Each structure stands twice: as structure tokens, then as C-alpha cells.
Amino acid sequence: MKRFLQDVLGIEIGVTNSDSKLAPVMDLVIDLRQQARDNKDWTTSDKIRDGLATAGIVIKDTKDGTSWS
Numbered sequence: 001m002k003r004f005l006q007d008v009l010g011i012e013i014g015v016t017n018s019d020s021k022l023a024p025v026m027d028l029v030i031d032l033r034q035q036a037r038d039n040k041d042w043t044t045s046d047k048i049r050d051g052l053a054t055a056g057i058v059i060k061d062t063k064d065g066t067s068w069s
Contacts (some may be wrong), residue, residue, distance in 0.1 A: 028057070030066050 029048060036044040047058050050069070060067050 026057070030068065033059070034066065042052050 029052070033045050033048040036042075036048065052059055058069050060069070
């Protein structure tokens with residue numbers, strides 16, 4: 001996942017959610033993960049979360065929504 005984000009998408013790893021280039025991409029990924037969760041597709045939801053974790057991006061689910069860092 002890290003290689004995909006860096007080499008294919010050109011996203012630098014180790015940035016925070018304030019990065020203007022990464023924020024729209026993460027919004028899309030979080031939306032896709034939420035759709036998977038709404039459909040009880042836990043395999044896809046976990047795969048997205050785990051892939052982001054491998055890339056050094058932590059997803060946090062709270063009652064107010066999902067955030068990342």
C-alpha cells in the first residue's frame with residue numbers, strides 16, 4: 001500500500017490530515033470504507049484500514065465520524 005500511495009499516486013507518507021493534496025484522497029478512501037461498513041462488508045473495511053496502517057496512516061472511528069493521522 002505504501003508503494004502504491006507513493007509511486008502510483010505520488011502521495012508522501014508521513015503527512016497529517018492537514019495536507020491539502022492528501023485530504024481529498026483520504027476523504028474518498030474513508031467514504032469507500034464507510035460504504036463497506038454500512039454494507040457489513042467487514043473484509044473490505046478491514047483491508048482498507050489495515051492497508052492504510054501499513055502505509056503509516058491511522059484511522060480512528062468515533063461517534064462523531066472517522067478521522068485519520
